[in-house]
Amino acid sequence: MRHFFFGGVNPAPHKESTRRKPIARMERQPSQVVIPLVMSTGEAATPAVKPGDRVAIGQPIALGQGLSASAHASVSGRVVAIEERPHPWGGVCEAILLENDGRNTPWSGRPEPLDPTQVTRELLLARVREAGITGMGGGAYSTAEKLRQAAGRVDTLIVNAAECEPYITADHRLLLERSDKILQGAQTLARALGAQRAVLVTEGDKLNAAEAVERRLRKRSGKVELCTIGTRYPLGAEKQVVQTVTGREVPPGGTPLEVKCVVLNVATVFAIQESLFRGKALTHRTVTVTGGAVARPRNLWVPIGTPLRCLLEEAGGLREKADLILTGGPMMGTPQPDLEVPVIKSTNGLLCLTGQERRPADQESVCIRCGKCVAACPMHLAPVFISQAVRQNELRKLPKLHPEDCMECGCCSYICPARIPLVELVRQAGQLLEKGGQAQ
Numbered sequence: 468m469r470h471f472f473f474g475g476v477n478p479a480p481h482k483e484s485t486r487r488k489p490i491a492r493m494e495r496q497p498s499q500v501v502i503p504l505v506m507s508t509g510e511a512a513t514p515a516v517k518p519g520d521r522v523a524i525g526q527p528i529a530l531g532q533g534l535s536a537s538a539h540a541s542v543s544g545r546v547v548a549i550e551e552r553p554h555p556w557g558g559v560c561e562a563i564l565l566e567n568d569g570r571n572t573p574w575s576g577r578p579e580p581l582d583p584t585q586v587t588r589e590l591l592l593a594r595v596r597e598a599g600i601t602g603m604g605g606g607a608y609s610t611a612e613k614l615r616q617a618a619g620r621v622d623t624l625i626v627n628a629a630e631c632e633p634y635i636t637a638d639h640r641l642l643l644e645r646s647d648k649i650l651q652g653a654q655t656l657a658r659a660l661g662a663q664r665a666v667l668v669t670e671g672d673k674l675n676a677a678e679a680v681e682r683r684l685r686k687r688s689g690k691v692e693l694c695t696i697g698t699r700y701p702l703g704a705e706k707q708v709v710q711t712v713t714g715r716e717v718p719p720g721g722t723p724l725e726v727k728c729v730v731l732n733v734a735t736v737f738a739i740q741e742s743l744f745r746g747k748a749l750t751h752r753t754v755t756v757t758g759g760a761v762a763r764p765r766n767l768w769v770p771i772g773t774p775l776r777c778l779l780e781e782a783g784g785l786r787e788k789a790d791l792i793l794t795g796g797p798m799m800g801t802p803q804p805d806l807e808v809p810v811i812k813s814t815n816g817l818l819c820l821t822g823q824e825r826r827p828a829d830q831e832s833v834c835i836r837c838g839k840c841v842a843a844c845p846m847h848l849a850p851v852f853i854s855q856a857v858r859q860n861e862l863r864k865l866p867k868l869h870p871e872d873c874m875e876c877g878c879c880s881y882i883c884p885a886r887i888p889l890v891e892l893v894r895q896a897g898q899l900l901e902k903g904g905q906a907q
């Protein structure tokens with residue numbers, strides 16, 4: 468294991484309540500699912516069904532083009548409406564509402580499983596596009612597009628199972644329970660993309676999963692390397708993982724492709740494996756339902772489109788008032804005021820924090836120039852100067868401070884003793900720069 472200076476912070480992991488809980492199917496299926504037409508970067512997908520149509524699991528119901536991904540029915544039943552609904556990323560978005568008939572009928576047009584030895588680059592790209600796969604670790608970028616750009620240009624495929632956000636154990640459980648399929652997916656991907664190395668990265672606190680992978684590796688002939696990294700947050704972020712595995716630094720504003728790497732989240736690799744060898748579209752995913760306010764924290768296998776409310780009910784509801792509800796982890800998650808919003812392809816967790824668990828909401832005070840935000844920033848930025856430039860409207864200083872390189876990891880806000888909302892101010896600075904540095 469190599470060591471680099473990354474900055475970062477050490478938040479309490481809080482993974483104990485779900486790390487030993489196997490992924491469970493939902494006992495009560497949702498009566499209705501809401502499939503937004505936007506679940507990836509790019510334009511909204513175009514509906515391929517109309518109200519009244521009958522659908523089966525895996526049937527394409529909205530077609531993506533270019534950067535956007537297609538969407539598929541995650542339950543069998545009937546289309547009830549296509550209308551605007553609240554979206555977990557904020558605001559509203561057109562969505563297809565499906566009434567669940569509870570029969571779990573699979574779509575008869577499901578593509579045939581492929582023979583592992585016959586997966587060509589073209590077949591891989593076509594199958595991944597057809598299955599509507601997107602980044603499932605938060606990025607939500609079209610996976611078909613990412614693979615198209617990477618094909619023939621990368622020497623290293625990195626499967627990221629680091630899952631460094633506190634509380635979330637969805638990827639940990641998937642790696643532990645489906646390691647064989649994930650390794651098969653990684654080998655197939657590396658071969659089809661022309662990458663010489665395939666490296667699976669996990670954090671040191673997932674020893675049981677790493678052992679499971681090692682056992683499988685001993686039995687497999689193909690080569691996948693296992694790399695265990697430290698548990699410091701955000702060592703598992705894309706650019707940090709590339710540097711740990713290859714020693715190469717992704718240039719500011721660049722992507723891993725520029726240093727001949729492609730990084731895929733472990734759940735994405737599992738979805739690719741399912742699409743290739745079982746003909747399955749991306750209709751379900753693992754979601755960790757946790758936090759001190761949740762009665763029975765657990766890991767669930769959830770149909771995409773399930774309202775967050777149903778996940779919470781499946782976990783026994785709230786045992787005490789939640790002070791903050793988020794999708795994702797506490798560092799980079801998105802607050803969710805409305806539990807009717809659905810699980811989408813990038814939703815890895817539903818987190819319900821008590822007042823005690825939340826970072827103390829002290830009053831903001833003045834900067835004491837301690838430099839902790841600078842030391843913690845994994846992108847080597849100076850959040851203190853960026854925030855001051857924004858607040859004092861000294862926007863001409865921004866270009867040299869490169870707020871556009873911020874990965875919104877939240878380390879600066881987390882560490883700041885003055886409780887200055889640094890990540891929001893750095894984000895604001897990036898937006899101002901994009902608009903040409905005009906004052907608000």
Ligand code: SF4
Nearest residue numbers: 844873874876877879
């Ligand atoms: S400035 Fe951005 S990248 Fe740096 S610590 Fe803050 S949120 Fe993370």
Ligand code: SF4
Nearest residue numbers: 834835837838840883
């Ligand atoms: S961590 Fe907060 S108090 Fe310390 S230098 Fe940065 S902004 Fe100022």
